[in-house]
Structure formats: structure tokens, C-alpha cells
Amino acid sequence: MIRTLPNSRTYITGFRVFIVLYFVFLFAPLIVTMVLSFNDSMFPALPWKGFTLDWFFGEGPEKIGIFHDQANLRSISTSFKTALAVATLATVVGTLAAFLFEQEDFKFKTLLYFLMIAPLVIPGVILGISLLLFANTVGLFLENSIGWDVKLLSPGFWLVVIGQFSFITTIVTLVVIARLRKFDRTLEEAAYNLGANRFEVIWYITLKYLRPAIVGGFAVAFLMSFENFNTSVFLVGSRATLPINLYLQVRDGSTPVINAISFLLIVTTSTLAVINLYAGKSRAKKQ
Amino acid sequence: MTKRSARKIRWSFFVFFVPVFLWLFLMIVMPQIELLRMSFVGTDFYGESGFTLGHYAAFFTEPIYWLTFVRTAGYALLVTFVVLLIALPVSFFITKVADLKVTGFLMVLILVPFWVSELVRVYGWMILLRESGVLNKLLVALGILKQPVEMLYNDVTMVMGLVYTTMLFMIVPIVSVMESLDDSFIEAAHDLGAKKLTIWRTIIIPYCMPGIMSGSIIVFMLVLGSYLTPNLMGGKNSIWFTEQIYNQMIIYFNWNQGAAFGFLLLLLSSILIWVALKITGQDWRKVIK
């Protein structure tokens, strides 16, 4: 049954076959996508027509590689800026929220905690449309009453940032809370006892301790923002983010340049994910 | 904290409290209230806006709307169940059966694909399964199929796609609970003569219930709210409820109808989660951890 008990050969073999099939299921679409980005064909499909790097470096006119595809490059840069803004804001507010829920006591704390968790169970689509409606109402109100035209409140870069921030902050908060729970409060008391004030205690002791979680939270927030579609789709203005731009190309059919973009995304995100995981592991081992 | 120091550190409480409160109030609470309000606002024949139940009436009188709704909820439950069926043995293998040396590696292997954008993963399935896709080419070349078959754009493929994209959110919570399950429970049950199925039924599943519940809730929510997978892999004449919302908001520009649909979806998901927690007797505080 488990590794410490004697097991029949059929049980172990059967289980192994199941797991191998599961991993094939898991990786097949990714590997096929990556392989076809090197196919010298106008379509992301078999037959194999030979190896090419044109879908990365091709300058046209027939094959425009990703590094010369202005529309896709622009959406990548938009997504990058969005993700940077979202991750920064979410990390700051998420860390503050972790301190609030772990170290402070106040009335209605449970209610506020419940609200903080809520974005996890509100579908992203609903977050998107509700923010769109609210921003629109507030925008109209401001324009009609005091004549301000607040750019922030009409679909565009900042509304996308706000929309993604609203639920990604919850994730960062949970990541930081998880580490803060393991924090030994006597370290803070020791610092007080040695003459530090509240600010110095947080800065020199608690935040130092939380750094891995904060860095990890930032990375998670960045990735989640970079690939978000459901919330952003209602909030974008003229500058589409990468997932929205890709969606249109996938739906309407496109050249293997999408495979090349996918290849780059898969390689970078998996590298980041593996680094993140192993960094976490080696830290865990040290402690 | 004592009275005296509580007064002294009050500023730090506000530094923590104000941004968090603004975030939750302005970006979560107010928009949801606005969503509810907008769903009751209608414009009459003369362009005057006022209170109406028309958008909700439209939902119940137009079969296309509520059928989509029921279908979406039904498929979300089905997907959650299938995901659970696969996630349990996979988690069990990683935590309890696989050689200790490879468990870490297997876990990384399972996590990595889910960091890749949902769109890329769906795209991968599309180029695998479509009529001109890789699988068809292979099967024809091997002589198993005489001519290519369209494997995309049907409900079975869509369910598989949804299972694929949400799998991880079931595996991670279950693995973390299963890791804390002491091997000696299973050994003791085995020693007392229990069969494998009995051990699963009486030891493993009850122990993992918190993980199963939180995994199920997250998977269910993700499926319910998903747009890309049903849109790109599902059949043309069977649309997902989020697509209805998208159509109302973006294509017909009927925001009030969209708001009503959005609110119904929110209501459905909240009720189903509440019911699930009640039935299994789990405390939400434990599940959300």
C-alpha cells in the first residue's frame, strides 16, 4: 500500500503506469507546442518540414519571427509593465495585510479576513465586470459633479492593474501570512528588549525574516498578472496585454509565431518556477 | 498587548489597516454592490433609467440563458469530480508510494506546467487535437484512422481541457494534507487486516477532507469562472455562462443585463460553496488555510 509496507508487483507496476500516463497527459501539449515552433512550415501542424529558427528571428516578408513581430512585442511589453506594477503594489499591500491579520487585534477582524479571502472564490470574470461598472459610475459621477475626467477610471492600463491587484494581493497576503505564522515572536521581544522601537523591530527583524516570502510572493504575483485573461479582458483599453493578444490569434488561427512565443513563455516561467521552488527548498533545509 | 503600549503603537495599526481597508472596500466590496445595483437598473422606451427586474426576468424566461447556466454548473461539478478522482491517486503516489529520493522531483514536475499561461496550455491541446492536428496525423500515419477526425470542439474535449487546466489546484492542497498523514495510521490499519479500499474509505479520505474540500472549492470556482478553455475547446453551439456575460458586456454593450448575469453567477458560486461546506461539516476557517 505504501512504501514501508510490502507491496505486490502488480500494484506497484500498475501505479507506475498510471503516473507515467499522467505525466504524458501533463506534458504532451507543452512539448508539442515547443517542438512545432521550430517547424519550417506556415502552419503550427505536422508534417515536419525541417528545422528553422525563423519563427524566432525571421524578418519577413513571409515568416515574421517573434523578435520582429511589432504587435506581439508591444503586447509583451504592456504585459511586462502591468505585471511589474501589479506585483509591486500587491507585494506592498499584501505584506501590510499579513501584519494586520497576524499581529494586530481589532473589532471585525474575522469579517475583514473573510473579505480578504473572498477574491479567491469570486470568479475573475465577475471581478472584471464589477470593477468596470464601479469605475465607470465613479468616473461619470466625478465628471458630472466636479468636471474631472479621471483617466484612471476608464478602461486602460491602470484599470487592468487595479483589476489584477484586487485578487492577486490576496495570494501575496496568504503567502506572507504563512511565513509570518512560523515567526518566533520572542525575536521581536528580544529586539525591543535591546532597545529597538516598533519601526526598527519590523525593519531589522520581521521584514528580514519575511524576505523569502516577500520575494516569492512578488514572483507569484508577477506570473499571475502576466498570464491573466479573465479579469483583464473587461478592463483593457487600446493596449492589449499578451494573453488577450494571443487569444485573438489563437481563436482566428495564426502562424507558428505563437509557438515561438509559447516556447519562450514556457522556458522562462519553468526556469523561474524551478528556481523559486529550489530556493524555497534549500532555505527550508537550512532552518 | 498592554493598555499603555497599545496606545503607543496605534500609528502602526493604521499603517497596516488603511491600505488594506481601502483595497477591500474600494476594489472588492463597492464593485460587488455596484454590480448588484446595476443589475436592477433598466432604461425604458424614452431613455429614462429606473428600477427594473427585467434583467432577471429575461434570465428565467429565455431558455438559452438559464440552460447555459445549469449546463455550466453541471459541468463544473463534473469536472471537479473528475479532477478529484485523478488527484487522489497522484497525490498518494507522490507522498506515500514513490521513492523518497524522487518525490521532490515529481512535485516540481507537477508544479511546473501550471506556471505556464492557461492560454498556452489550451493552445497546446488545440494543435494536438484539431482535424489537422498532431494526433490525427499520427493516427492516420499509423493506419488506425482512415481519415482525420475533428476531436476538438465537443464537450468531452472541453471537460478534459478543464480538468487539465485546474488539476494542480486539487493536487497541491491534497498533497500538503497527505504529507502530514502519519504512515503508521495506514500501517496500523493494514496490520489490523483492512483492505486497500477500506483504508482509503476509512483512513485516507476522512483525514484528507480539509484538503479535498479546499481543492474542490477552488477547482469548482475556477471552472465556473473559466472562459478561455470552454471558448476555445468547446462546441460552437454550447456556450459557457461566462461567455454569455462577455457577450452582454462587450458585444451587445448591455451592461445591466451583464451585471444581472454576473450577480447570478456570484450567487450560484456562493451558495454551492456554502452547501458543500455544510454537507461535509467543514469549518470554512479550516478550509481556507
Next chain:
Amino acid sequence: MQAALSVEKLTKKFGEFTAVNGVSFDVEDGKFFSILGPSGCGKTTLLRMIAGFYEPTEGLIRIRDEDMTAVEPNKRPVNLVFQHLALFPMMNVYENIAFGLKRRRESDSRIKEKVGSILERVGLPEHSKKKIDQLSGGQKQRIAIARCLVLEPSVLLLDEPLGALDAKLREHMKIELKKLQSMVGTTFVYITHDQSEAMVMSDHVAVMNAGQFEQIGTPQDLYHNPNSSFVAQFVGNNNKLPVKVHKDEGGAFLARYLDGKDYQVDGTPDLSEGDEYDMFIRPEAVLINPSTSQSIPNTMNCDVKAILFDGGNSQLLVIPEGADQELIVTLPQNKQFDDIKAKDTIRIGWNPGTAVCFPKTELKIYDEA
């Protein structure tokens, strides 16, 4: 002599529960003062009030004659060595020790000098660049103390810092700590539940129970002249014999034990006739097979139940004839008693002056169940 620390009628309540109840004491400058008590007796609460982490419900704390009531924990001239030391894992040894000095905005050169000299004094001059997790248990101990001593506190508080060490190292650190304290001359207030730690290191010990001090005195005092049943049981080992007191014809008190026989008592003055008492006799005060020439008035015959051999600490477990109770008797390893075996019958005796009586209590020092 000036009191480094002076505590007056200190009380701390948590809701209905009174953790510390009207405790008063003074600690003279430069002394090693211990507070000894079982877990849950309120000693940690008392220490945390002195450090400033809890605000007293009532009472005063003065350090070098200065009232501490309005002083924040980070401004008090006391430092605390935590139970698990609370060394900052994200800093190395040097940064840990320099932490408090930096908060005082001392110049880098002064800090360097002070950290260097304190490391010298605790005997770890080469360790300033080491990470905390590279240190051994005993080294961590010394760094935690150095981190406090470098701030030259009026009083150093120590919250059972030896608790986490293994037995051998704990024995060693007891002596180290005592030597360190007499070398630096700082006032130490040490709390512990281990009576041996308190006895070996302290100039004065306060025995604490249920939020109150039972007795304050030198270790010798507490051992030889306990003034309550609790102190008699908690400090050192003791045999507890239930007795009933009556007077003989001459008016002297006699204690009737379970075996129905009477024994002389003269260690305790105010006994009252007819009451039940617990009579305490230390294992080492009991003589085995005393010779008649020693003229011991109290003797009884016992069956040897077991020999508890433990080198220099060896003991006999005996059951007095006619009584259903186990007594512990020290078994000197001087070859004289090597022939005693289990199930033998021996005679034991003690001088009336070595036994003390306190009114009968149901108090238990530890749970046997």
C-alpha cells in the same frame, strides 16, 4: 547596600486569573538572585513584568530607585535572556551583539570595540563572523548573554536559558554562568524550575508557588530550614511521613506514624496536640543500621524493596514495618553497606533535630498518574 531591583506588592491578573499575587522582594547590587518554582507558578509573568512586556495590575517595580511604571520595555535598563535565546538567525554573531548598541546610535568604532571586548570576556573572540546556526548550544548561550551584557544593564534577567540544553551541558553551563556572573558583577535575576540550577548558582533564592513567594533565603537556608511544606518538598529530596501529634507524660511532643509507634520531634516548635502533620526527613539524614553507641532515639525496622544504584547518588527504597509507604534512604558508597540486598530487613534511624513537621497538605510536586 543599594538595591539594584526592588519589587513591591506586584500583582498581575489575566481576567479572573491571578498569575502573580502581591510579590515583594529586593535584589542587592551584584547578586545572583533566582526565582524557583514549578511551571505555571507565575515566575515567567513576574519576569516579563520586570522586563516591561506586561503591565502590572498593581504594585511597583524600581530599578536603582527609579520607578519603571511609565518606562517602555525598550527604554528600561534591564535586558532579558530568552528561554530559547531569541538570537536573530538572519544576523551573524557580531551583528547580534551590536544590535542594541546600534539602536543607541553609538559610533561604529565604539561598537566594534565593545563587541570585541565582550566576546573576549565570554571566551569567544574568534566567533564574530559566525552564523548563529554554526554555534553549539553552549556558545549560543554565551552569545545571548553577551548580547545583553554589552548594553551594561542594571539587571540581567534570565528566563530558564539552560532548559533547552542536554543534561551534561547543563551541568557545565551552571558553573560557567556562575563564574561569568561573578566576573562581570552584573545583577542576575534568574528564573528556573530546576532546584539544582537555583541552588548551585544563586546567592539568594525565592521559592514561588501559585503566584506567591513561599520563602526567600540563601540556598543553605532553604534546604535546612524550609518554612513551608511546599519548600520542604520542592527544594531537595525529602521523605514525607504522615503523622499525628500527641504529648507524652513529660509534655514533650511525640509523632505517631502509620506503624503505630511514636517518634520524638523537636525540630518544629508550634505543634498542636491531636492534629495531623507531614513529617519531613531528608534521605541523607537517615542512618542505616545505627550502632547503639550513637544513641539515636528514633529507629524503625524496614524491608529493603530495591537498591537504586547510581554511583555517588545511590539510594535504598525501603518499606517500614507496619506501614504501607516507601521511604528513600541515601546509601553511602563507602563499602560499609555493600552486603545489603533486596528483601533484607534493616534498621534505620534519625535524629529528631533533622526532621521538620508541617500541617498536612494534599500538595503534590509532580503528577504520578
